[in-house]
Amino acid sequence: MDFSLSPRLGELKERAVDLARKIKEYEDECEARNGLSAQSRDALRQTVLASGLQAMNAPVEWGGAGFGWSEQVVVEEELGTLTNGLWAAVWRPTAAALLACTPEQRERYLIPENRGERFGARAITEPDAGSDPRRIATVARRTGDGYRISGEKWFVTLGDVADYLLVLAVVQPDAAPTMFLVDKDTPGVRMTATPHYTHNFAYEHPHFVLDEVEVGPEAVLGEVGGGLALVQATFFEERVLVAAHAVGAAERALGLAADWARERVQGGRPIIEHQLIQAMLADSATDIALNRTLVYRLAWEIDQGGDMRTLSAKVAMAKLSATEAAGRVVDRAVQIFGGRGYVRDNPVERLYRDVRVDRIWMGTSEVQRLMIAKEIDKRGLPGLLRFPVAYGTEGATGTDVPDALGGSGEALLEGAGR
Numbered sequence: 001m002d003f004s005l006s007p008r009l010g011e012l013k014e015r016a017v018d019l020a021r022k023i024k025e026y027e028d029e030c031e032a033r034n035g036l037s038a039q040s041r042d043a044l045r046q047t048v049l050a051s052g053l054q055a056m057n058a059p060v061e062w063g064g065a066g067f068g069w070s071e072q073v074v075v076e077e078e079l080g081t082l083t084n085g086l087w088a089a090v091w092r093p094t095a096a097a098l099l100a101c102t103p104e105q106r107e108r109y110l111i112p113e114n115r116g117e118r119f120g121a122r123a124i125t126e127p128d129a130g131s132d133p134r135r136i137a138t139v140a141r142r143t144g145d146g147y148r149i150s151g152e153k154w155f156v157t158l159g160d161v162a163d164y165l166l167v168l169a170v171v172q173p174d175a176a177p178t179m180f181l182v183d184k185d186t187p188g189v190r191m192t193a194t195p196h197y198t199h200n201f202a203y204e205h206p207h208f209v210l211d212e213v214e215v216g217p218e219a220v221l222g223e224v225g226g227g228l229a230l231v232q233a234t235f236f237e238e239r240v241l242v243a244a245h246a247v248g249a250a251e252r253a254l255g256l257a258a259d260w261a262r263e264r265v266q267g268g269r270p271i272i273e274h275q276l277i278q279a280m281l282a283d284s285a286t287d288i289a290l291n292r293t294l295v296y297r298l299a300w301e302i303d304q305g306g307d308m309r310t311l312s313a314k315v316a317m318a319k320l321s322a323t324e325a326a327g328r329v330v331d332r333a334v335q336i337f338g339g340r341g342y343v344r345d346n347p348v349e350r351l352y353r354d355v356r357v358d359r360i361w362m363g364t365s366e367v368q369r370l371m372i373a374k375e376i377d378k379r380g381l382p383g384l385l386r387f388p389v390a391y392g393t394e395g396a397t398g399t400d401v402p403d404a405l406g407g408s409g410e411a412l413l414e415g416a417g418r
């Protein structure tokens with residue numbers, strides 16, 4: 001077994017470190033104004049384009065970087081060190097769009113998104129449908145060959161800056177959950193609220209109402225009735241990224257706390273010499289080492305391919321473990337800083353607020369546990385716990401997203417969000 005980073009991954013790591021260093025310059029602005037000015041957003045876009053790390057998950061022929069999962073994780077982990085959700089400035093298209101776009105939709109949405117010219121935001125959650133997206137009440141009624149969509153969507157990350165929404169709605173009278181691509185300037189699409197959240201994030205997470213929004217048949221993403229599979233494919237990808245971000249966030253917090261512990265003198269010596277502080281540092285380093293190993297191994301396994309149901313449960317394990325660990329690590333880092341850890345200009349304080357949502361969005365920790373338990377029940381422990389036998393030398397890459405995500409994504413539905 002070889003756990004070293006290949007030269008390629010090492011080079012990507014360096015590029016990601018360099019990009020994260022440049023984006024960190026926007027952290028204070030983002031915290032102070034709960035977002036970025038249009039000028040900063042534009043400057044950031046140029047910085048990201050120059051890095052070549054945008055659209056990592058999209059095929060090169062569609063203007064993406066075409067990275068495999070290990071490559072993406074190496075980069076995303078580094079982006080996870082950024083406070084205020086600034087990792088979101090390094091855009092990537094939604095997996096659902098990658099999976100299901102028609103050539104026309106690709107030209108209209110995906111390729112401009114890969115270039116950083118148009119952005120999509122996912123509108124799945126509703127007041128009465130969170131962990132269980134099957135409960136959505138948004139309906140799309142057939143009108144000739146098109147649809148009229150009505151409903152309410154909550155917590156739409158990037159909704160303020162997005163050009164279009166990926167809307168999950170139930171096509172009636174067929175009761176078929178379906179994903180639609182809806183331009184935000186379509187009559188009837190209204191942003192109704194912009195709540196304030198625990199974190200001060202690079203973008204908003206507004207609520208929307210869709211009031212009798214007329215769209216043509218070309219707005220359907222994938223197949224009528226295929227919406228939940230696309231949602232789960234998106235969760236699969238996003239959960240890997242959330243896990244990678246969590247590892248990066250935890251390491252930054254621990255690094256800052258360790259430096260402070262060496263510097264700060266109380267009780268006649270640097271606090272790092274107090275055993276209670278040492279225990280916090282040691283537990284945090286152990287949390288990070290364990291979860292980095294888990295997340296990297298997971299990315300490697302997805303690159304090899306395999307049973308998507310088992311891989312989905314493993315993704316759930318990594319998301320659960322890494323985000324819970326990041327919560328512990330960042331909490332200890334605040335404690336090590338004492339009162340200074342509670343001040344908002346300390347990145348540790350911001351990370352403390354930032355990582356909390358990682359246990360909620362893209363499926364709560366409870367939902368991840370349900371998925372893992374279901375896998376144990378259905379297929380047993382070996383697939384979850386043992387190292388796989390090598391499947392061959394030709395692993396999947398980011399350009400093989402449809403395969404890597406299990407074809408239609410149907411396999412991902414089992415046990416997810418339930």
Ligand SMILES: Cc1cc2nc3c(=O)[nH]c(=O)nc-3n(C[C@H](O)[C@H](O)[C@H](O)COP(=O)(O)OP(=O)(O)OC[C@H]3O[C@@H](n4cnc5c(N)ncnc54)[C@H](O)[C@@H]3O)c2cc1C
Nearest residue numbers: 122123124125130131155156157205360361362364366418
């Ligand atoms: C900042 C932020 C950004 C977001 N961005 C987006 C976005 O871009 N697009 C989008 O569509 N959504 C987004 N969301 C919504 C997010 O995905 C949901 O909040 C999440 O899925 C949980 O749903 P809920 O909030 O309705 O909680 P609920 O589903 O109501 O859950 C409440 C509690 O019950 C638990 N629970 C639920 N079901 C079960 C069960 N079967 N067994 C045991 N416990 C259970 C949950 O774990 C949780 O503890 C965002 C949320 C936040 C906070």
